[in-house]
Amino acid sequence: MTARLFWMGWLFHVKTLTNSLFFVLVSVLQPIIFASIAFFMVESGNQAGTLLYVALGAGLMGIWSATLFGSGGAIQWQRWQGTLELLVGAPPPFVAVLLPLTVATSTIGIYSVVATLAWGRLFFGMPLDFAHPLQLAVALPTTVLSLGMLGLLLASTFVLYRNANAFSNLLEYPVWLATGLLVPLTLLPGWVAPIGWVLSPTWGMRAIRQAAFGGNAWPEIALCVGLGIAYVALGALALRNFERLARSRATLSLT
Amino acid sequence: MRVFFVGGGISYRALFNWIQPGMYVATMLGSPLFQILFFTYLGRYAGSQDDAFYIVGNAMQVAAMAGIYGMTMGIANERQYGTLQPLLATPANRLAIFSGRALPFIANGIAVSVFGFAVSWLLLDFRPAEGSVPALAVAIVITTSSCVALGMLIGSIGLRARDVFFGANLVYFLMLLVCGVNVALDDLPGWLAAIGRCLPLTHGIEAAREIASGAALGDVAGLLGTEALIGLAYATAAYVLFRVFEAEGRRRASLETY
Numbered sequence: 001m002t003a004r005l006f007w008m009g010w011l012f013h014v015k016t017l018t019n020s021l022f023f024v025l026v027s028v029l030q031p032i033i034f035a036s037i038a039f040f041m042v043e044s045g046n047q048a049g050t051l052l053y054v055a056l057g058a059g060l061m062g063i064w065s066a067t068l069f070g071s072g073g074a075i076q077w078q079r080w081q082g083t084l085e086l087l088v089g090a091p092p093p094f095v096a097v098l099l100p101l102t103v104a105t106s107t108i109g110i111y112s113v114v115a116t117l118a119w120g121r122l123f124f125g126m127p128l129d130f131a132h133p134l135q136l137a138v139a140l141p142t143t144v145l146s147l148g149m150l151g152l153l154l155a156s157t158f159v160l161y162r163n164a165n166a167f168s169n170l171l172e173y174p175v176w177l178a179t180g181l182l183v184p185l186t187l188l189p190g191w192v193a194p195i196g197w198v199l200s201p202t203w204g205m206r207a208i209r210q211a212a213f214g215g216n217a218w219p220e221i222a223l224c225v226g227l228g229i230a231y232v233a234l235g236a237l238a239l240r241n242f243e244r245l246a247r248s249r250a251t252l253s254l255t
Numbered sequence: 256m257r258v259f260f261v262g263g264g265i266s267y268r269a270l271f272n273w274i275q276p277g278m279y280v281a282t283m284l285g286s287p288l289f290q291i292l293f294f295t296y297l298g299r300y301a302g303s304q305d306d307a308f309y310i311v312g313n314a315m316q317v318a319a320m321a322g323i324y325g326m327t328m329g330i331a332n333e334r335q336y337g338t339l340q341p342l343l344a345t346p347a348n349r350l351a352i353f354s355g356r357a358l359p360f361i362a363n364g365i366a367v368s369v370f371g372f373a374v375s376w377l378l379l380d381f382r383p384a385e386g387s388v389p390a391l392a393v394a395i396v397i398t399t400s401s402c403v404a405l406g407m408l409i410g411s412i413g414l415r416a417r418d419v420f421f422g423a424n425l426v427y428f429l430m431l432l433v434c435g436v437n438v439a440l441d442d443l444p445g446w447l448a449a450i451g452r453c454l455p456l457t458h459g460i461e462a463a464r465e466i467a468s469g470a471a472l473g474d475v476a477g478l479l480g481t482e483a484l485i486g487l488a489y490a491t492a493a494y495v496l497f498r499v500f501e502a503e504g505r506r507r508a509s510l511e512t513y
Contacts, residue, residue, distance in 0.1 A: 021418050022420075022424075025424050025425060030424075030428055033428045033431065033432050034428075037431060038297065038301070041297060041437060042303075044438070044442040045301035045302035045304075046301075046302040047302060169285075169286045170289070173286065173290055174289050176293060177289070177293055177296065182297055183293070183296045183297050184300060187299055
């Protein structure tokens with residue numbers, strides 16, 4: 001029952017999000033633009049030969065953006081469409097209804113990785129040589145899944161705030177920085193790195209780079225899984241509390 | 256004059272009345288701050304230019320956030336929220352209605368840009384050449400006004416297009432690539448650089464960089480003049496489109512039809 005709910009919900013939301021022009025922008029065009037900027041910057045600087053590094057980073061930036069805007073905005077969109085009460089009032093736990101949605105938002109982020117790799121290959125002659133394809137095949141979906149679970153935690157904190165989607169605009173760049181997606185953490189002040197340790201994109205990015213450039217990605221993959229489980233546990237807890245508060249304050253459907 | 260000032264002011268307040276001050280700060284100040292930090296650190300990693308290149312480029316470009324998103328919404332939201340028909344039913348001067356909406360966004364864009372330079376001074380040790388601040392202020396005012404003109408054009412298209420915000424987002428991000436914000440025009444393919452030279456921001460950023468490194472206002476008069484002319488061209492095109500779509504909307508009874 002739960003597996004079917006997850007599968008059908010995930011499929012429905014992947015299709016819905018794929019039809020949204022906004023998500024085409026966030027998960028395809030924006031990563032391509034950012035990848036192009038980074039490609040030109042590293043090519044004209046002293047980091048030539050790091051195009052694949054940049055393409056993977058820009059791809060993961062797209063996954064984060066899709067998760068952030070998708071998970072943050074999902075609750076608000078359900079509010080605007082008047083379906084939030086129906087979802088909260090449905091027999092399955094709200095967390096079981098919401099998780100497929102947040103995982104779907106990170107799933108469409110895969111378009112970002114495909115788009116930036118294809119863009120780099122076609123227009124910048126970037127070689128697509130991956131050291132450990134098997135590890136990459138595990139690292140990428142694990143990263144996407146853990147980001148979807150992080151999305152659940154975000155969504156559970158956004159559910160009570162009517163203008164929470166405005167926070168999404170604020171959180172995009174800082175997480176790109178703190179998780180070292182494009183800029184190595186060694187260049188940033190020392191206090192930034194510990195912030196990244198609790199964010200799964202940090203470990204997902206490291207796993208994908210280990211798999212692509214050579215190294216052992218399994219410890220980072222395990223960390224992604226561990227963090228994902230923690231996000232779901234925290235998200236479920238927070239969601240139950242927020243749901244209770246929203247019901248008692250009657251703020252669930254206020255826009 | 257009343258339509259110009261009061262109408263523009265009300266339109267601006269209507270845009271932000273739904274948002275709390277904290278949200279305004281997060282969107283209009285927080286996001287630009289992190290954009291500047293992100294590209295400056297990325298620039299340090301790439302090693303192609305010095306910090307000032309990215310700071311000036313991005314501190315000028317963040318004005319486009321108010322200019323493009325704000326101005327687009329300032330016009331296109333009239334249609335989305337169903338206020339376009341009553342607005343166009345009034346006998347008020349169209350030029351005053353249209354241009355009055357721009358003024359608050361120009362002020363907002365200037366404030367965001369100044370904030371960008373201030374935090375760069377504070378956090379990134381950005382130090383423009385001594386005595387360059389007044390000339391830099393002139394560059395900011397002209398460039399922000401040009402960006403608002405581009406926002407007016409997109410907003411006017413929003414009187415007809417179904418999803419104008421997709422266009423506004425796309426233009427905003429493309430400006431990061433083609434306007435010399437983070438990549439010098441010489442490092443771009445010729446056709447991309449040519450697109451950038453036809454857009455607002457490009458010449459303004461170039462002028463601001465020269466000013467920040469010590470050039471006098473007179474030295475960059477040509478660049479700033481070009482920037483102003485580009486802005487004027489976009490504003491004219493925007494107003495013409497506004498009038499055309501108004502006339503078409505009346506003729507076909509499709510003012511608020513999507």
